[in-house]
Amino acid sequence: MHxxxxxxxxxxxxxxxxxxxxxxxxxxxxxxxxxxxxxALTFGFIxxxxxxxxxxxxxxxxxxxxxxxxxxxxxxxxxxxGALEIIFTTxxxxxxxLLMSTAISEKAEKDNPIIKGVYAFGMTDEVFAVTSxxxxxxxxxxxxxxxxxxxxxxxxxxxxxxxxxxxLPEILQKSMSIALxxxxxxxxxxxxxxxxxxxxLACFAAFLNAILTLFIPTGWAIIIATLASATGIEVxxxxxxxxxxxxxxxxxxxxx
Amino acid sequence: xxTTMLIIILGMGIVTYIPRVLPLITMNGKEMPPRVKxxxxxxxxxxLGALIFPGVLYIQEDIWFGIIGxxxxxxxxxxxxxxxxxxxxSITVLTIYSFLF
Numbered sequence: 461m462h463x464x465x466x467x468x469x470x471x472x473x474x475x476x477x478x479x480x481x482x483x484x485x486x487x488x489x490x491x492x493x494x495x496x497x498x499x500a501l502t503f504g505f506i507x508x509x510x511x512x513x514x515x516x517x518x519x520x521x522x523x524x525x526x527x528x529x530x531x532x533x534x535x536x537x538x539x540x541x542g543a544l545e546i547i548f549t550t551x552x553x554x555x556x557x558l559l560m561s562t563a564i565s566e567k568a569e570k571d572n573p574i575i576k577g578v579y580a581f582g583m584t585d586e587v588f589a590v591t592s593x594x595x596x597x598x599x600x601x602x603x604x605x606x607x608x609x610x611x612x613x614x615x616x617x618x619x620x621x622x623x624x625x626x627x628l629p630e631i632l633q634k635s636m637s638i639a640l641x642x643x644x645x646x647x648x649x650x651x652x653x654x655x656x657x658x659x660x661l662a663c664f665a666a667f668l669n670a671i672l673t674l675f676i677p678t679g680w681a682i683i684i685a686t687l688a689s690a691t692g693i694e695v696x697x698x699x700x701x702x703x704x705x706x707x708x709x710x711x712x713x714x715x716x
Numbered sequence: 717x718x719t720t721m722l723i724i725i726l727g728m729g730i731v732t733y734i735p736r737v738l739p740l741i742t743m744n745g746k747e748m749p750p751r752v753k754x755x756x757x758x759x760x761x762x763x764l765g766a767l768i769f770p771g772v773l774y775i776q777e778d779i780w781f782g783i784i785g786x787x788x789x790x791x792x793x794x795x796x797x798x799x800x801x802x803x804x805x806s807i808t809v810l811t812i813y814s815f816l817f
Contacts, residue, residue, distance in 0.1 A: 537724070558739060585767055588760070639806075641785065641786060642789035666768060
């Protein structure tokens with residue numbers, strides 16, 4: 461005798477599959493939600509001290525959903541900068557997502573542009589990092605699952621931060637500032653162990669970014685460092701494999 | 717909500733959404749040349765490198781905060797720990813560090 465759940469699965473296998481993909485995404489999004497917690501709390505807290513209302517604070521998190529640029533906006537609002545400059549700086553900081561979305565587009569399954577339009581809204585650095593390092597093709601429900609959890613954590617915790625303000629112990633606030641970087645490191649390490657090329661990609665991009673941030677805005681530095689490393693290391697590796705292939709051919713000739 | 721604030725929020729929202737959505741809807745399922753594909757497959761790892769460094773050094777005024785936190789995350793991750801364990805361990809180590817120094 462089948463229970464109701466099994467019956468549904470038999471009738472609609474694709475719905476069942478989509479649901480489990482979505483749940484897997486939610487699970488993968490947990491670490492982002494945890495990482496966002498301190499950053500969003502602090503955002504809410506600073507927004508309150510900057511003089512924003514609760515609605516404006518939650519509204520900014522809900523409509524923008526981009527940590528670095530929201531912090532930047534607060535500091536610019538605090539010194540009385542105009543709307544246009546804030547919007548332009550936001551654009552410069554977030555243009556790096558162009559590259560990330562392109563990489564995801566290559567990995568994602570074909571789907572309705574409206575669904576892609578929905579999950580594109582949640583394509584933050586962290587959502588990109590989690591989805592792009594997952595093995596195999598990406599399904600839309602999975603990306604949506606990761607995005608949903610990350611988004612909820614960001615918006616809800618901005619509001620909580622606004623309300624509780626300084627009541628979180630300062631020592632904990634300080635230690636929690638490592639959370640997102642720890643997440644990035646945890647995502648990178650398993651792949652580092654697999655391939656030496658990945659170590660080179662990450663290190664070269666990090667090195668370039670460190671130099672570039674001295675001269676140009678962070679958003680541009682990240683995009684240029686990432687592109688230069690991804691292209692440069694690819695050229696280096698394809699040359700190396702070509703040389704190895706040529707070497708192999710010579711050996712084959714001599715032996716044969 | 718003041719009008720200026722509304723303009724700032726909506727404007728920031730629009731300019732953030734455009735770079736995120738453009739590639740996904742314009743290249744829906746289109747095949748890319750193999751070289752472009754290879755570079756794009758490198759992007760996640762290069763991007764992670766750039767996102768981590770040098771940003772991690774500046775999370776607090778005390779540069780050691782980022783260094784200790786980063787090394788903790790790296791060591792715990794090398795042991796194959798799950799993401800959440802890595803995040804919690806580095807927060808714990810930094811809390812202990814703040815108590816001691």
